[in-house]
Amino acid sequence: MILGALAKQEINWLKSNPPAADNVQEDGIVMSSRVRLARNLSNQPFPLRADRILQLSTMDKVVSAVQSINLLSNAYVHKLNDLDKIDRLLLMERHLISHEHASNINGGPGLVFTRDETISIMVNEEDHLRMQVITPGLSPKIAWKTLNEIDDGLNEKLKFAFHPRWGYLTACPTNIGTGMRVSCLMHLPGLVITNEIERLFNGLTRVGLTARGFYGEGTKPLGDIFQISNAVTLGKNEESIIDDLGKVVNSIIRYEKGARQKLLKDSLKEKVEDNIYRSYGILSFAKSIETEEAIQHISKLKLGLSLKMKLAVKLDSIDQLIFTIQPAHLQEIVGRELTAEQRDATRAELIRKSLIN
Amino acid sequence: MILGALAKQEINWLKSNPPAADNVQEDGIVMSSRVRLARNLSNQPFPLRADRILQLSTMDKVVSAVQSINLLSNAYVHKLNDLDKIDRLLLMERHLISHEHASNINGGPGLVFTRDETISIMVNEEDHLRMQVITPGLSPKIAWKTLNEIDDGLNEKLKFAFHPRWGYLTACPTNIGTGMRVSCLMHLPGLVITNEIERLFNGLTRVGLTARGFYGEGTKPLGDIFQISNAVTLGKNEESIIDDLGKVVNSIIRYEKGARQKLLKDSLKEKVEDNIYRSYGILSFAKSIETEEAIQHISKLKLGLSLKMKLAVKLDSIDQLIFTIQPAHLQEIVGRELTAEQRDATRAELIRKSLIN
Numbered sequence: 001m002i003l004g005a006l007a008k009q010e011i012n013w014l015k016s017n018p019p020a021a022d023n024v025q026e027d028g029i030v031m032s033s034r035v036r037l038a039r040n041l042s043n044q045p046f047p048l049r050a051d052r053i054l055q056l057s058t059m060d061k062v063v064s065a066v067q068s069i070n071l072l073s074n075a076y077v078h079k080l081n082d083l084d085k086i087d088r089l090l091l092m093e094r095h096l097i098s099h100e101h102a103s104n105i106n107g108g109p110g111l112v113f114t115r116d117e118t119i120s121i122m123v124n125e126e127d128h129l130r131m132q133v134i135t136p137g138l139s140p141k142i143a144w145k146t147l148n149e150i151d152d153g154l155n156e157k158l159k160f161a162f163h164p165r166w167g168y169l170t171a172c173p174t175n176i177g178t179g180m181r182v183s184c185l186m187h188l189p190g191l192v193i194t195n196e197i198e199r200l201f202n203g204l205t206r207v208g209l210t211a212r213g214f215y216g217e218g219t220k221p222l223g224d225i226f227q228i229s230n231a232v233t234l235g236k237n238e239e240s241i242i243d244d245l246g247k248v249v250n251s252i253i254r255y256e257k258g259a260r261q262k263l264l265k266d267s268l269k270e271k272v273e274d275n276i277y278r279s280y281g282i283l284s285f286a287k288s289i290e291t292e293e294a295i296q297h298i299s300k301l302k303l304g305l306s307l308k309m310k311l312a313v314k315l316d317s318i319d320q321l322i323f324t325i326q327p328a329h330l331q332e333i334v335g336r337e338l339t340a341e342q343r344d345a346t347r348a349e350l351i352r353k354s355l356i357n
Numbered sequence: 358m359i360l361g362a363l364a365k366q367e368i369n370w371l372k373s374n375p376p377a378a379d380n381v382q383e384d385g386i387v388m389s390s391r392v393r394l395a396r397n398l399s400n401q402p403f404p405l406r407a408d409r410i411l412q413l414s415t416m417d418k419v420v421s422a423v424q425s426i427n428l429l430s431n432a433y434v435h436k437l438n439d440l441d442k443i444d445r446l447l448l449m450e451r452h453l454i455s456h457e458h459a460s461n462i463n464g465g466p467g468l469v470f471t472r473d474e475t476i477s478i479m480v481n482e483e484d485h486l487r488m489q490v491i492t493p494g495l496s497p498k499i500a501w502k503t504l505n506e507i508d509d510g511l512n513e514k515l516k517f518a519f520h521p522r523w524g525y526l527t528a529c530p531t532n533i534g535t536g537m538r539v540s541c542l543m544h545l546p547g548l549v550i551t552n553e554i555e556r557l558f559n560g561l562t563r564v565g566l567t568a569r570g571f572y573g574e575g576t577k578p579l580g581d582i583f584q585i586s587n588a589v590t591l592g593k594n595e596e597s598i599i600d601d602l603g604k605v606v607n608s609i610i611r612y613e614k615g616a617r618q619k620l621l622k623d624s625l626k627e628k629v630e631d632n633i634y635r636s637y638g639i640l641s642f643a644k645s646i647e648t649e650e651a652i653q654h655i656s657k658l659k660l661g662l663s664l665k666m667k668l669a670v671k672l673d674s675i676d677q678l679i680f681t682i683q684p685a686h687l688q689e690i691v692g693r694e695l696t697a698e699q700r701d702a703t704r705a706e707l708i709r710k711s712l713i714n
Contacts, residue, residue: 037666069393072435079650229522261487270645270698270702271643271645273644274644274645274646274705277642277644280642281635281641281643282638282644284638284641285637285638285641286638287627287631287634288627288628288631341627345627348631
């Protein structure tokens with residue numbers, strides 16, 4: 001465990017009111033925006049086909065190229081095999097690496113990320129490079145501007161595999177073309193409570209978008225938080241993909257706001273408020289609580305704040321709390337491995353303290 | 358609704374530390390003791406066989422006899438048909454009348470009870486008279502002393518049906534003989550949590566005792582509160598019945614204390630404390646709560662106090678609260694009929710206020 005300082009650091013891409021032009025703070029509905037590019041070195045086998053030696057050579061090339069990029073000059077570089085499983089889990093909990101990358105212990109998995117965690121590059125995940133920029137609120141254009149700059153800089157040094165007809169080549173055909181995935185992390189409790197979420201998700205599929213869980217692909221939603229992202233990476237340029245996602249996300253914001261208006265109607269209002277206050281009561285007094293249950297209750301407080309209920313918490317700290325109560329965070333913060341029971345007790349304590357402050 | 362003042366009055370037989378010789382305050386385990394006698398006028402049909410005229414004449418005779426008894430000189434007298442259904446429900450909630458008597462609207466159901474509610478007489482329930490004395494804590498002997506005195510006084514005036522071989526005659530053969538039922542209202546959360554309660558209840562049956570629900574025979578337990586009473590009224594004198602019940606109740610107190618000791622053991626302690634604090638949190642913040650759920654959580658606080666947990670409530674007010682949050686109480690307190698939703702909201706508010714005070 002060597003990442004305690006990181007665990008204690010606030011997540012910058014959750015901070016509201018960033019100085020970003022296309023950012024619209026919609027009652028915390030859009031928590032963050034993320035753009036990632038999948039890139040591979042030309043004339044090199046993909047990581048899953050490369051042995052450890054080849055993977056380490058890829059890592060060396062990436063690290064050397066990174067040093068020439070201004071935006072990445074202060075970045076941390078980690079070989080994941082040098083980190084223990086709690087450190088790797090922490091990186092996943094902070095959305096710096098994928099679930100798969102956290103458990104990838106063969107070959108030479110690597111990670112480069114800036115001190116503010118907004119820019120990161122997974123090396124030797126499914127592709128040689130998975131680069132991402134995460135920014136607060138609804139701001140995929142801001143994220144894309146930065147990522148595009150990094151992509152251009154690295155391409156000069158690394159020569160990415162590119163086919164004139166198919167675009168950027170990737171290990172999995174679902175990423176070919178732009179290699180781009182753009183997503184927004186959205187808090188949609190209104191649509192969940194009013195049972196409109198299923199219909200919305202069915203609609204997304206028809207416009208080439210998809211809804212994923214809290215930790216991305218193949219993970220389940222927690223606390224009514226979903227990743228809305230493009231499903232198709234081919235046949236559109238990057239700007240169109242971002243524009244199209246932005247339009248749909250704006251529609252979802254409107255739907256969610258409409259659903260929250262319904263929650264304020266007489267018959268539902270008392271039930272919803274009761275529900276939120278009960279979550280507040282449980283979080284204020286529980287002595288032991290599991291991650292999933294905690295996130296569900298915290299999500300309720302987040303909804304309560306947007307409904308202007310009087311709760312002694314701030315939206316910013318609520319968002320941070322969703323991340324810091326995760327298992328690896330707790331263990332990094334206390335500086336030692338904990339049993340499940342100890343984690344549940346530590347989690348409850350951390351939540352109680354953060355509600356008092 | 359004319360019993361608002363009664364609804365607002367504290368229940369005297371729940372107050373701890375009464376000046377009673379045989380009372381032992383066992384961490385609130387025994388909430389109250391009750392002795393009742395079933396009596397019938399001789400040469401008169403039982404109430405279920407009597408028409409309205411005959412029932413009213415019984416009521417008149419009882420009321421006239423009552424006036425000659427010192428202990429009852431200030432008693433209230435009610436014909437239940439003059440009360441609306443909320444008033445009658447209030448009397449049941451305060452354990453002054455049975456579930457059956459509350460819904461008895463044919464004939465001439467009546468009630469006589471002292472201002473402190475410790476002595477009451479149901480008239481024209483199943484028997485002509487059902488007299489009871491309720492006292493706080495473990496004190497059936499105190500209750501019996503008072504009730505015996507009243508029984509003697511009334512017998513002089515009313516001449517109760519008595520058979521030299523079978524004893525006092527009653528409408529149902531399960532009450533024949535002494536006509537006596539003695540019971541203790543016991544809070545047994547320890548035995549419930551440790552799953553020992555079933556075995557205890559099976560044992561009770563073998564020694565001629567029985568466990569009943571919160572409102573007595575045919576009602577279900579609420580908040581781990583049970584009425585432990587004698588099942589047999591025949592073949593023993595009153596003192597033996599009381600002695601035998603007292604012995605068993607003292608054993609149950611020991612079992613319950615033993616169970617609570619188990620709850621303080623490492624593995625269970627955190628779970629139990631978490632559970633109690635969650636109840637505290639829910640009661641502190643809920644905006645709507647049903648009677649059963651509320652009593653379950655209040656019961657947890659009562660347990661918490663006995664486990665020396667820091668909770669901003671007093672045992673006395675906890676016991677009172679279990680009674681005042683009942684539906685008729687709430688409506689009498691606010692002075693008007695409420696819908697189920699309104700009751701749930703009023704109940705939650707009353708609980709929140711009583712936890713703050």
